[in-house]
Amino acid sequence: xxxxxxxxxxxxxxxxxxxxxxxxxxxxxxxxxxxxxxxxxxxxxxxxxxxxxxxxxxxxxxxxxxxxxxxxxxxxxxxxxxxxxxxxxxxxxxxxxxxxxxxxxxxxxxxxxxxxxxxxxxxxxxxxxxxxxxxxxxxxxxxxxxxxxxxxxxxxxx
Numbered sequence: 001x002x003x004x005x006x007x008x009x010x011x012x013x014x015x016x017x018x019x020x021x022x023x024x025x026x027x028x029x030x031x032x033x034x035x036x037x038x039x040x041x042x043x044x045x046x047x048x049x050x051x052x053x054x055x056x057x058x059x060x061x062x063x064x065x066x067x068x069x070x071x072x073x074x075x076x077x078x079x080x081x082x083x084x085x086x087x088x089x090x091x092x093x094x095x096x097x098x099x100x101x102x103x104x105x106x107x108x109x110x111x112x113x114x115x116x117x118x119x120x121x122x123x124x125x126x127x128x129x130x131x132x133x134x135x136x137x138x139x140x141x142x143x144x145x146x147x148x149x150x151x152x153x154x155x156x157x158x
Contacts, residue, residue: 006042007042008027008040008041008042008047011042011046011047012024012027012047015075016075018121019075019080019121022080022118022121022122022124023073023075023080025124025126026073026080026082026124026126026129027040027047027073029126029127029129029130029133030049030071030073030129030130030133031049032130033129033130033131033133033134034049034133035133035134035136035137035138036137036138037051037055037137037138037139038050038051038070038071038138038141039051039052041067043066043067043069043072044063044066044069044072046072046073046074047072047073047074048067048069048070048071048072049069049070049071049072049133050066050067050068050069050070051067051068051070051138051141051142052067053067055138056068056142068141068142068145069085070084070085070086070136070141071083071084071085071086071133076117078117078119079110079117079118079119080117080118080121080124081115081116081117081118082115082116082118082129083114083115083116084114084116084132085114085141085145086132086135086136086140086141086144087114087132088113088114089144089145089148090136090144093132093135093136096135097128097132098111100128100131101125101128104125104127104128105123105124105125105128106123107119107120107123
């Protein structure tokens with residue numbers, strides 16, 4: 001679902017009434033804990049947290065005009081979704097998150113590869129999301145991305 005707006009401010013202002021508070025709180029906790037080098041912005045038409053072209057000029061390999069995506073949030077039909085590429089790319093980070101989640105939320109973890117769906121808006125584990133955001137630096141993400149997703153830097157199999 002494409003966000004309703006073309007700037008961070010427009011997206012945050014154009015949410016449905018029941019989503020305004022939890023979505024904004026999630027955005028605020030992410031920004032508060034975002035390591036240096038990442039910034040909020042529009043990524044693939046939604047609210048994202050990216051490494052800008054000024055730090056990573058190549059951009060995203062699928063669409064180089066886009067900054068390198070890292071995380072994002074979206075207001076979907078039945079949930080607020082949080083996306084974190086670090087979880088997808090780093091098995092140790094995924095294991096940490098999965099083990100910590102039940103300690104901070106009574107809701108069962110509803111998760112895809114990099115997508116965590118929050119259907120009960122009053123059960124979003126904001127502190128856990130804040131901790132997660134601090135666990136990977138911009139350089140860590142660039143290194144992880146280049147070794148896994150950038151075909152130019154992949155080791156060729158013999």
